[in-house]
Amino acid sequence: MNVLEGIRVLDLSIAMAGPFAAQKLADLGADVIKVEPVTGEWQRHVSAGGARGNAVNASFLSLNRNKRSLSMNLKDPEGRALLHDLVRGADVFLQNYRPGVADRLGVDYTTLRELKPDLVYVSMSGYGSTGPYADRPGQDVLLQAMSGALASARRHGEAPRPAPFFLADAITAYSAFEGAMAALFHRERTGEGQLVEVNMLDSIIAAQMQEISVATVGGVRQEPTDQIHAHSYIRAPYGIFPTSDSHLALSFAEMDALAEVFGDDRFLAYDAERDGFTHRDEISALVTENLAANTTAHWLDELAAAGVWVGPVYDYTQLRDDPQVRHNGSFVEYQHPTEGTVVTPGFTFRLSAQDQEVYRPAPLNGQHTQEVLLELGLTIDRIAELESSGTVHRHRRPALSQLS
Template sequence: MLSGIRVISFTHFLQGPSASQFLADLGAEVIKVEPPTGAFERSWSGPDAYLDGTSVFFLLGNRNQQSFSIDLKAPGARRVLTDLLASADVLIESFRPGAMDRLGLGYNDVAAINPRLIYCSLSGYGSDGPYVDRPGQDVLLQAVSGLAAATGRGGVSPTPVGASIVDQHGATLGALGILAALHGRERTGRGMKVESNLLNAALDLQIEPFAYYLNGFRGERSESGVSSRFYKAPYGVFPTADGFVCLSLNSLATLEKLFGDPWFGGVSETDSYARREEVNRRIVGHLREIPTAEWFARCEAVKVWYAPVNGYEEVVVDPQVLHNESILAFEHPEAGHVEVLAHPITYDGRRPGIRSVPQALGASTRSVLGSLSYTEAEIDELVAEGVILDGAH
């Protein structure tokens, strides 16, 4: 769908590479610009997860992209970058605010080279403001945005979510902004600057509870089985005799049927939020009596909204996950067999696949320059001068 769109990606960590990968999955030609030492994610992986020396963190966010390695500070780099940007439709960058300007690659500099370019900046807090120099990292944004304080049971410490959800949502918003700007360019013929940041992404993830707060509702985290400050019981994860079950948004009449307990009928629906701790304690008292599998059968029988509480070992064999083909496997020349999450959207019932595995550093430097009409002799000279790294040779 994005065939013919050239994207120049100055990105590292997760927010930027993942946004670039969304576009690459959709067919855009994404050229990942890396220093001769490689992007950060090549040499870092959360739990030191490497497959034969290759970072899993790198493998999960850099498929379908070309690695172009250049020393941005080398004297001969300017001409190469000018030619590259003149050929592009999109530039996406995730450096700290001001870094691209210092390299002569800020929006005004690049727009002068290519007025049709969509320029997307992804940052922690935005391109200016009192937090502009703060480090922007997922768990820090979960903390500052209120997300960690809203998560977990009452009486325990604020609880960060168990995944880099802010980074990934920031990537999604960045890709959305780029697509909107490309659509707008079809009408105006002009490029524009698009900005997304992790703070906005973290707040956007809380669109519902934050709106309740802004409009006067002050909820507290539940001390029992409710994971949210803003919902009636039952809403959350509850223990059974041998495990856990998740219950959500069931009426008290439904709970009366499930448990065969007339106590629930004595609580009015209008009081179910104020009395949610009583309701939760009553639910736990019943659930602890019977094993999880039996509760699943009973929930099905009375149409209770429920779900198993899966660990990853259950998720990877979940029949719906398998049916949806949510896991993408490929063979990598260094890492061997790799499995990552696939593109999350289907188009005419199909997910975009993998056209190229995450590349070795500088693997496409020579071919990209060839597309800009550089001769082999000119490319060899740039390699000899240390301006570029030719990882294909």
């Protein structure tokens, strides 16, 4: 049995954070119904990195596996009524609409709680549902910048560099997933549903609890450096350093070990704990100078043998080929009806009571409309009428002549 088997989730979210959170629930066995417009969710049509795919974008595939697609027009009173009927049989409702949209569509928490008192309602936003920034766009790099994170890894005279992936979105997805799970556990104990509010700003701030506390409790400011340094609160050497042919990652190295590996006694003039903060630039400059003398492969072997914490700097292709990544099964592979073989990261933890993971591909728009509405008690004829009126959209398999 899967952990969330029997739990039904209505996922009305778009873009990354909401769909990612809902996918985590789906991966644990919840029946996640992706309720999307008749034209399909926005992410189906906007490519990430130009990876448009044949009929479905790669970014959509990565965030919507193990879900069913119900395609309907919620601005249509009949569509809204169908959704309300679905809510009566649902356990979790997840949305990340802009402020005011849920109220206009009649899918706000107050309305849905009347239909399903024990509903777990997860509302996601950029900055919070109220306050001076409530109407601002909650976009990832804006939240990274505002959160203070970018001041921890920059050099004098250079602009701060944001993370090269959607960091705020990913952290927010985990927050929403945790909130939904906690609320479901509370409901198991009490029978009560509740509103779970998650926003990107609080999520990315909380993820920096250690760094922010150094400033708020310890009174130590973030200070930029002249040399390579990846974190203002970690002693040198710490960061990504060039070698003669590429780069490597280095952290928490002891000075005597560096002196031995490099054959450079200048490191012995420094104490790692005392001088690693006050002489960061000098130590990092010595590391850069020495690493330039040989290849990444050479230094990875030599430094690791001396007990130095060192590692490779991969691109995504190299990452897939790493033996530990393959051993862990970090990536999963399955077949999609229009995109062929899909390779994507899998679930992040494993439970002994969870059945072996079975991954179903991200649905086509409206692929399960008829299936879900039949479960709701509608007849084939009634579904056909709703489709004709534009209230719902149903994906139809192409005729054989269209496939040839």
